[in-house]
Amino acid sequence: MEPSDHLFRREAGRMVATLTRIFGVHNLALAEDVVQDAFCRALEVWKFRGVPENPSAWLMATAKNRALDVVRRERTARTFAPELGRLLESEWTLVPVVEELFGATAIKDDQLRMMFSCCHPRLPEDAQVALVLHILCGFSVSEIASAFVSSHPAIEKRISRAKKVLAASKRLFDIVGDDDFSGRLPAVQRALYLLFNEGYHGASPESAVRAELCQEAMRLTGLLLDHPLAATPATHALAALMCLHAARSPARVDSAGQLMSLFDQDRSRWDLRLAAEGQRLLDLSATGTELTEYHIEAAIASVHATALHAEDTDWGKIVSLYNTLMAIRPSPVVALNRAIAIAQLEGPERGLEEIHAIAGSDRLAAYPFYFAALAELELRSGRQQAAHEHFQTALAIARNPMERQFLQRRVAACTNLVPQTR
């Protein structure tokens, strides 16, 4: 049989999480070696004999046996997970303990534990996201570098620093014990949100990589939803926003591979199943007293998802949601999106006013869609020349071929309208 796509990558995260639980977080590198070894074995054997009936079970069994070997061989020289301590010392308890840790429920918890550990308060957010991708999603340094459009050495440095912090934390985050679960949860949600956004809005030219980042963020968010303490209203809202955005992704690129703006998308290509799932999750998020940015962003996505045509969009509702979002988590990008919504509701001149009033708009100087938005609104106000200039600026800072093509088309659209003055 053919192995499923990304099988090794998926299993890598599960295996490292479980092995680290056994070996202790200070032995993360050892866990990674054991996983590497298991993949080498799988690769060698499977290429001759074919993939076994249940490849995941095969890999897990290989990792388990290697874990037992390592513990037996090194238990006098090394200390393993402190909380397992004595249980690993005696043969009587070693096998049953390791068996149990490789059970299905335990493996899920191990991934959660690792996720919480990666979102260590001493790590900057970008390092947390890189670490989650590396350890839990099995992305190599170069794969992360290409996804984030960053250099290999920069990502390597970020990850190795982050691993040091993780290893120095002595033990994994305790999801059932004394650790502050609800205190750490927002950091985990934020990291998954950033991971999803990197896939959805990021600059990586390869759409396959971007889709994978979104899928991984959704998979890990699913683990949070499965855990009673982690499945808070905010987690539901986060999952809802991911589903509602992902529902639109089939239409973001048309059949010719061209990037389509939300206004021009063929909405019949939206994924209705994902949209419905997003709606269901959004309904479930509407409990409790906490209103998070995920609630608002999911609500905005839901307004778009329920509009059959771009012109049916309830812009009044969207503007008011953006007002709330500006109140709880202001940022120049949120302000820009709010201005675009205002332009839809009250006309392009009002939109331009709002864009010019954005505080900290210098932080948008490298964001092509800031200039693209200015250009669209100038164009709608009948000032082709100004629109043309802004589109040119946007084009100059486009981050990948797809954005470049999109902006070239927009530049051309104004050129056709601009009277030939030269």
Add this chain to the structure above:
Amino acid sequence: MSEFVYLYRGGEADRSPEAAQQIMQKWMTWLKDLGAKGHIKDQGQPLDRTGKLVKGKQKTVTDGPFAETKDVIGGYTLIEARDLDQAAELSKGCPIFEVDGSVEVRPVMKMSM
């Protein structure tokens, strides 16, 4: 048709899970394709890269590995081909070349000459 053995050497490098899976799938495709064209007598076996070496009149036993990583034999396949040239040509599709390995092509000696 004559028989040949492919001995796969080296080609073991650290790689990401995704890259490892891709290499594996390339191997499976390559072997399947050779089989479909009737060139495979026996798909062969992978060999563990460690083991023991028994040597000399004293029959001293030492633990492997026995060679540099790049020279360790990682497996073999029994091939049927018209002649040595064709067998060598057929080996060129092996994915091991993408990871710095080599294929040694050796004719199997026959009883009746």
